Amino acid sequence: xQVRRLFAGSNGAGCFHSFFEYVIPEDARRVYLLKGGPGTxxxxxxxxxxxxxxxxxLALELFFCSSDAHSLDAVSCPELGVAVIDATFPHxxxxxxxxxxxxxxxxxxxxxSEQLAxxxxxxxxxxxxxxxxxxxxxxxxxxxxxxxxxxxxxxxGARLDCxxxxxxxxxxxxxxxxxxxxxxxxRHLFASALTPQxxxxxxxxxxxxxxxxxxxxxxxxxxxxxxxLILSHAELxxxxxxxxxxxxxxxxxxxxxLPELDLAVLTETEREPALEGERIYCGxxxxxxxxxxxxxxxRELLELGITELKQAQSCHAVVEGLYTAAMDxxxxxxxxxxxxxxxxxxxxxx
Numbered sequence: 577x578q579v580r581r582l583f584a585g586s587n588g589a590g591c592f593h594s595f596f597e598y599v600i601p602e603d604a605r606r607v608y609l610l611k612g613g614p615g616t617x618x619x620x621x622x623x624x625x626x627x628x629x630x631x632x633x634l635a636l637e638l639f640f641c642s643s644d645a646h647s648l649d650a651v652s653c654p655e656l657g658v659a660v661i662d663a664t665f666p667h668x669x670x671x672x673x674x675x676x677x678x679x680x681x682x683x684x685x686x687x688x689s690e691q692l693a694x695x696x697x698x699x700x701x702x703x704x705x706x707x708x709x710x711x712x713x714x715x716x717x718x719x720x721x722x723x724x725x726x727x728x729x730x731x732x733g734a735r736l737d738c739x740x741x742x743x744x745x746x747x748x749x750x751x752x753x754x755x756x757x758x759x760x761x762x763r764h765l766f767a768s769a770l771t772p773q774x775x776x777x778x779x780x781x782x783x784x785x786x787x788x789x790x791x792x793x794x795x796x797x798x799x800x801x802x803x804x805l806i807l808s809h810a811e812l813x814x815x816x817x818x819x820x821x822x823x824x825x826x827x828x829x830x831x832x833x834l835p836e837l838d839l840a841v842l843t844e845t846e847r848e849p850a851l852e853g854e855r856i857y858c859g860x861x862x863x864x865x866x867x868x869x870x871x872x873x874x875r876e877l878l879e880l881g882i883t884e885l886k887q888a889q890s891c892h893a894v895v896e897g898l899y900t901a902a903m904d905x906x907x908x909x910x911x912x913x914x915x916x917x918x919x920x921x922x923x924x925x926x
Contacts, residue, residue: 579635579636579638580635580636580638580781581638581640581781581782582638582639582766582767582778582782583639583640583642583765583767583768583769583778583823584598584639584649584650584667584766585642585666585769586642586768586770586823586826587643587713587717587770587771587823587881588717588721588770588822588824588826589717589718589721589825590717592667594667595764595765595766595821596649596650596661596669597669598763598764598765599639599652599659600652600659600661601654601657601659604657604658604659604677605656605658605925606657606658606659606677606678606679606919606922607658607671608659608660608661608679608681609661609663609669609670609671609678609679609681610622610661610662610681610683611663611682612664612682612683612684612687613664613684613895613899614895614896615895615896615897615898615899616684616687616903616908617683617903617908618662618664618683619641619647619662621660621683621908621912621915622648622650622660622662624912624916625915626638626648626651628916629651629653634653634655635653635654635655636651636653637650637651637653638650638651639652640776642769642770642771643885643892644771644773644892645769645771645772645773645776648662649661649662650662656919656922657922660915660919681911681915683903683911685907686903686905686908687902687904688902691901691902692898692902695898699895699898699899702894702895702898703891703895705891706891706892709887709888709891712881712884713882713885716877716878716881716884717824717877717878717881719877720874720877720881721825723873723877724874726870727794727795727796727867727870727871727874728795729796730796730866730870731793731794731795731796731859732796732797734794734859734862735793735797735798735858735859736797736857736860738856738857741789742805742856745789745841746806748837748839749809749815749834749837752836752837753812753813753815754814754815759811759814760810760811760815760816760817762810762817762819763816763817763818764818764819764820764821765818765820765821766820766821766823766826767779767782767830767831768820769823770824770878770881770885771882771885772885772888772889774882775823775847775878777849779820779831780849780851782820782831782833783831783851785838786835787837787838787839787853788841788842788853788854789840789841789842789853789854789856790843790844790853790854790855790856791841791842791843791844791856792844792856792857793844793859793860793861794859794860794867796859797858798858800828800829800830800843802841802858803819803829803830803831803841804829806832806841810832815834815836816834816835816836817833817834818832818833818835819831819832820832820833824878829843830843830845830848846871846875847878
């Protein structure tokens with residue numbers, strides 16, 4: 577039994593970035609797309625289902641919300657080929673294969689529309705305030721990324737040659753390549769996120785039990801490029817790979833898991849927890865006064881962005897309370913029971 581904790585989306589520079597399409601197992605048999613407003617019980621429903629599945633000894637993937645690291649955005653049970661996903665904004669999803677695979681589940685069927693209509697002004701005011709705080713957070717994160725890029729540009733001259741260590745990993749991949757290798761598309765997700773609770777990382781647990789070479793050195797010393805090189809070789813060799821992106825800059829790789837090699841290639845950063853593993857030194861650690869000033873500025877901008885996320889969460893709580901008061905949670909519980917029975921029945925289906 578294994579419960580994996582991940583993020584399918586992240587608040588980053590400029591906007592929210594989604595990898596929700598990678599939540600769904602490759603051979604998914606059923607995908608439940610939850611629709612409904614805030615406070616209608618989507619996260620609670622998924623937590624309850626997850627607890628039931630865990631009690632049955634099933635391996636699970638829990639995808640947490642970057643706007644509230646205590647809430648769930650999705651639950652996946654690869655063993656059953658089933659996923660349950662919050663398919664509302666900002667990670668809206670519509671059925672790709674309606675009926676034969678995907679099912680829309682509307683929690684809006686259980687609210688009192690008249691009651692919500694009477695609180696419309698309060699709902700819209702809090703919603704607009706929340707959007708303004710998110711916009712401010714994204715601007716702060718954009719500024720933080722600009723400072724990080726400035727630091728990376730200064731550090732490029734400090735690069736060290738770690739070609740030999742990287743080639744050792746590439747040779748492992750070559751030796752593990754499948755005889756009739758068909759390129760295998762990697763799965764892209766986040767192992768960490770910028771949240772109202774701060775920077776939350778799950779990479780320690782995700783990489784537990786794997787060999788962990790750790791790319792170490794100042795930003796800009798080629799760590800992301802090495803990960804891209806390793807990932808491309810793994811894909812061409814037909815190996816399964818999970819590519820975890822930097823939540824601040826989702827275009828950049830931060831960590832890579834190659835489970836068939838029992839290998840996790842990680843990046844050491846100031847935001848990530850201290851990890852045990854063999855260091856691959858990509859750059860000299862010396863820091864100039866300008867670089868130290870940029871480091872402090874970047875940290876301050878990230879903290880300002882997280883403060884805005886906290887304020888957005890407070891506004892969201894107001895909207896949640898208004899919707900919660902208008903819900904028939906007895907009906908939601910009946911729905912949960914039906915879904916639990918239906919999902920567990922997939923153990924007995926061919």
